[in-house]
Every structure is written in C-alpha cells, then in structure tokens.
Amino acid sequence: MTDYQQTYWEHIEEGSLWLQYCSHCQRYVFYPRRHCPYCPRENLEWRQTSGQGRVHSYTLVRVSALPEFKDLVPYIYALVDLVEGIRIPTNIIECAVDQVRVDMPVTLATIKREGRALPVFKPFQKQN
Amino acid sequence: MFRPEHSVILGIGELKPSLDVKGQISLDLLARAAVLAIQDAGLDKGDIDGLLVCPPSEDSYFLWPSQVAEYLQLSPTFMNMVELGGASAAGCIARASLMVAAGLCRYCLCLSGGIWDPQVFNTREGKTAVMSQAEIDYELPYGPMGFNSGYAMIARRHMHEYGTTAEQLAKIAVDQRTNALANPDALFNRQPLSIQQVLDSPIVVDPLHLLEIVRPCSGAAAVIVGNKGPHRAPAHTPVILRGFGEAYTHNSIAYAPSLTTSAIKAAGERAFRMAQLTVKDIDLVSLYDCYTITVLISLEDLGFCHKGEGGRFVERTDLTYKGNLPCNTHGGQLSFGQPSFAGGMSHVIEAVRQLRGEAGQRQVSNNRRALVNGNGGTMSTQCCLILERG
Numbered sequence: 001m002t003d004y005q006q007t008y009w010e011h012i013e014e015g016s017l018w019l020q021y022c023s024h025c026q027r028y029v030f031y032p033r034r035h036c037p038y039c040p041r042e043n044l045e046w047r048q049t050s051g052q053g054r055v056h057s058y059t060l061v062r063v064s065a066l067p068e069f070k071d072l073v074p075y076i077y078a079l080v081d082l083v084e085g086i087r088i089p090t091n092i093i094e095c096a097v098d099q100v101r102v103d104m105p106v107t108l109a110t111i112k113r114e115g116r117a118l119p120v121f122k123p124f125q126k127q128n
Numbered sequence: 129m130f131r132p133e134h135s136v137i138l139g140i141g142e143l144k145p146s147l148d149v150k151g152q153i154s155l156d157l158l159a160r161a162a163v164l165a166i167q168d169a170g171l172d173k174g175d176i177d178g179l180l181v182c183p184p185s186e187d188s189y190f191l192w193p194s195q196v197a198e199y200l201q202l203s204p205t206f207m208n209m210v211e212l213g214g215a216s217a218a219g220c221i222a223r224a225s226l227m228v229a230a231g232l233c234r235y236c237l238c239l240s241g242g243i244w245d246p247q248v249f250n251t252r253e254g255k256t257a258v259m260s261q262a263e264i265d266y267e268l269p270y271g272p273m274g275f276n277s278g279y280a281m282i283a284r285r286h287m288h289e290y291g292t293t294a295e296q297l298a299k300i301a302v303d304q305r306t307n308a309l310a311n312p313d314a315l316f317n318r319q320p321l322s323i324q325q326v327l328d329s330p331i332v333v334d335p336l337h338l339l340e341i342v343r344p345c346s347g348a349a350a351v352i353v354g355n356k357g358p359h360r361a362p363a364h365t366p367v368i369l370r371g372f373g374e375a376y377t378h379n380s381i382a383y384a385p386s387l388t389t390s391a392i393k394a395a396g397e398r399a400f401r402m403a404q405l406t407v408k409d410i411d412l413v414s415l416y417d418c419y420t421i422t423v424l425i426s427l428e429d430l431g432f433c434h435k436g437e438g439g440r441f442v443e444r445t446d447l448t449y450k451g452n453l454p455c456n457t458h459g460g461q462l463s464f465g466q467p468s469f470a471g472g473m474s475h476v477i478e479a480v481r482q483l484r485g486e487a488g489q490r491q492v493s494n495n496r497r498a499l500v501n502g503n504g505g506t507m508s509t510q511c512c513l514i515l516e517r518g
Contacts, residue, residue, distance in 0.1 A: 059280035060334035069271040089267045089382045102288040
C-alpha cells in the first residue's frame with residue numbers, strides 16, 4: 001500500500017473522511033494519488049471533509065454476482081457529490097431502496113466490511 | 129497534409145455471432161474473419177502489410193499482435209494493438225488510415241473479436257481483470273456490478289435531469305430488434321419485441337432492464353483499409369473515410385465531467401470538422417449500443433436532437449431501416465450480439481454494407497453517408513468515423 005492510500009484508510013478507520021487538497025489549485029483531489037492531477041505538483045496536503053453531500057446518481061443492485069454481497073441485496077450503489085466539490089463512489093445505508101432519490105442530502109457514516117472501515121453515506125436528517 | 133478521404137475500406141469479413149464455439153480458440157475465429165475480408169477485397173494474404181488488432185477477451189494479451197501475425201503467417205511492416213474498449217474497432221479504422229496515408233503500409237488488416245467466456249464477469253477475478261487500481265480500491269468494496277452499474281447511474285441521472293422515461297429507452301431496443309429480424313446473422317432475429325416486453329424483462333441493475341443490455345457472445349470481424357487508387361479487383365463499391373474524431377475524458381464514470389453529456393460530442397465535432405460535413409449530411413448511423421441509454425446520449429451529443437430531448441426524439445423517430453434515421457440496421461449489439469470485448473466492428477461493417485448497397489432485405493434507400501461511433505468503458509473512450517459511398 002502506498003503512503004497516501006494508507007493515510008486515507010487510517011482516517012476512515014477513525015471515522016472521518018480526509019481528502020488530499022492542492023493549495024496551489026485550491027482544489028480537493030479524489031482518489032488519493034502522488035500528484036495533483038491538475039497542476040500536477042506533488043506534496044498534496046490532507047484536509048478533513050465536512051462529510052456532507054448529495055446523491056448525484058444511484059443504482060439499486062438486486063442481484064450481485066460477488067459472493068460477499070449476496071446477503072446484502074438489495075443495496076444502493078451511488079455517486080455522492082461532497083460539498084468540497086468531489087464526487088465519490090459509495091453505498092447509501094439506512095435508506096430503503098425505494099426512498100433513495102437523486103439530489104437527496106446525505107451525510108458520512110462508516111461501516112465495517114471484510115474487517116475494515118469503509119466510508120458510506122446515510123440520509124441527512126436535521127438532528128444529525 | 130493528411131487527407132482522410134484518401135483512405136478507403138476495401139474489404140469486410142464477419143462471422144455470424146455465436147453462443148457456442150466449443151473446440152475453437154479466438155485465433156481460429158479471427159483468422160476466418162481475416163480470410164473473408166481478404167477475399168472480399170480481392171487481395172491475397174501476401175498483400176496484407178499492416179495489422180491492427182483489438183484485444184482478445186480471454187487469451188493472453190501479451191504480444192497479441194505478434195500472436196495474430198504468427199497464426200496467420202503475416203509479416204507486417206507496421207502493426208499494433210488498439211485498446212480503447214468498445215471504441216477499439218472504430219479506433220483501428222482511424223489508425224489504419226493514418227498508417228496508409230503515411231506510407232507505412234498499403235493494406236491494413238483490422239481485426240476484432242474472439243471467444244466469449246460467459247463466466248468471465250461472474251467472479252471477483254473476472255471483474256478485477258477489467259478494473260483499474262482506483263476502481264479496485266475505491267469502488268469494488270461497494271459492490272458495483274461492472275459496467276452495468278455505471279450505465280445505470282447515467283440512465284438514472286438522465287431521467288432526473290430531462291424526464292427521460294423507461295418506455296423511451298425501451299423504444300431503442302424495439303427498433304433495433306425490428307432491424308435484426310431482417311438480418312439472418314443476428315443472434316436475436318426470430319421474435320419481434322414490444323416496449324412492454326422490454327419493461328417486463330427483469331431489472332438487472334435499476335433502472336436498466338435485461339433487454340436494454342448488450343448480449344456478449346463469440347465472433348470475429350475484419351476490415352481492410354487501403355489507399356484510394358487503382359486496385360486489383362474492385363469487386364465492391366469502395367467506401368471512403370471522410371473523417372474521424374476521438375475524445376477521452378475519464379476511465380471510471382465516477383470521474384466523468386458529466387454523466388449526461390459525453391465525449392461523443394467532442395469526438396463527433398472533430399469528425400465533422402475533418403470531413404467538412406455536418407450532421408445534416410448523414411443518412412444513417414451505427415451507434416455503439418452497449419445499453420439503450422448509450423444510443424440515446426449519442427444521438428443527443430452528435431446533434432441529431434438537442435440535449436435532453438433524446439427521449440422524445442427516439443419516441444417519434446423510426447430508427448429502423450425503413451425509417452428516416454436508420455440506426456444500427458444490423459440489430460446493434462442489443463440484438464445482433466456483441467462478439468467478444470469489442471463488438472464495435474459490427475457497426476463499421478454494417479455501415480459499409482449499407483453504403484455499398486449490399487444490405488439485402490434491410491437496405492436503406494438513402495445510403496450516401498454513414499456515421500459510426502465506437503464507445504469504450506463507461507462513455508470513457510469515443511471514436512467517430514464518417515464514411516461515404518465512393
């Protein structure tokens with residue numbers, strides 16, 4: 001595992017989503033990598049994200065060919081747009097499959113899957 | 129200066145798509161298609177001095193052009209593998225024209241196809257074999273269903289932004305089935321299809337129904353590109369490459385600039401500029417159809433209708449060979465079949481047949497110019513060709 005992959009997953013284990021940020025471009029970068037893809041300098045800094053976003057699009061997986069997902073169906077596979085301007089592939093949890101909507105506000109959660117923490121999103125409610 | 133119209137398609141060869149090719153390997157199929165194309169062009173195997181191959185589906189990629197050349201005992205002066213996913217086949221034609229124009233070869237054989245293993249995507253190994261490291265690290269843990277989930281999210285977003293309906297998408301599969309009924313080589317050419325039947329087919333990855341999703345199969349296709357000029361046996365009307373254009377924006381759909389406007393727009397604009405033509409000059413289209421939504425977005429991005437109007441456009445437009453915008457007259461990959469990873473050569477070959485006037489029962493009456501699009505990945509790689517009857 002590279003140092004930047006390790007940093008990403010370490011923060012996830014602690015329950016927060018940190019992303020790389022290029023101070024020259026003033027842009028967040030996802031997925032983690034050695035170079036800013038825009039300028040393309042090295043030495044990106046790490047910043048904690050708000051964990052807030054909206055569902056850009058989604059699909060419902062009703063039959064999974066992957067054995068480890070067979071018991072999880074139906075589940076929501078989605079792209080979430082973070083307020084930091086990053087689009088991230090994820091699952092939407094704590095949401096019935098007929099309740100998910102495009103543009104729905106969501107907030108970060110982490111789950112354990114195959115022995116490690118994974119960033120996912122759940123519907124945003126004001127008491128959050 | 130490079131002039132694309134100096135390149136012509138001289139020969140085509142295509143095997144009937146099949147779900148059962150036991151006892152054969154990919155090279156067997158490719159060689160048969162190559163022989164058909166060489167005969168069609170009125171050439172001898174010894175005339176072939178350029179080779180472009182699409183990646184095989186199950187065999188080792190390693191030195192694949194060399195494997196193909198050795199099997200066929202070709203000694204090309206220039207060869208390569210073109211790996212643009214579903215845009216590979218169209219990409220071969222564009223690159224062959226450059227090779228011929230540069231004098232690197234006289235006759236370039238472009239080959240696509242192979243054996244399809246239906247189990248290839250049903251295992252973790254099969255899935256990761258076609259994934260980037262970023263997809264393995266940041267997508268696979270969430271259980272995506274390969275390309276299906278990417279195109280499903282494109283369709284969902286298009287429905288959200290523009291009100292596109294499942295019925296409108298289904299119409300594309302229905303019209304292409306009508307085309308396939310007139311194609312003896314198509315995999316699905318016995319039963320017509322109704323919009324209701326598409327909607328009643330199982331939702332594989334919401335909102336995509338089974339009958340909106342490409343049918344992988346085994347097969348092979350070959351095209352020979354050469355210089356315009358006197359040829360030994362002009363058995364067929366030559367087809368001229370008037371222009372091509374390509375564009376690339378992302379690998380995974382997660383990093384696409386837009387889910388609903390694709391790089392087909394830029395690729396199409398580049399092709400039209402090279403050809404000095406516009407969308408009004410096009411009589412028929414061969415649009416890469418891995419899913420119905422792909423065709424709908426292609427029609428919008430190429431300018432056959434405005435962005436967002438694709439649903440209403442396909443609803444009121446007859447896309448069959450009898451209609452005013454014939455689209456995928458061979459049945460498309462949805463009904464003809466998608467031979468191996470890169471089925472896109474079938475789109476090129478069908479356009480050539482139509483322009484030559486050799487499409488038989490499904491021959492269109494206006495057949496001067498065709499636009500062919502190849503699309504790879506999840507709307508990731510785009511190659512547009514504009515072909516003209518010589």
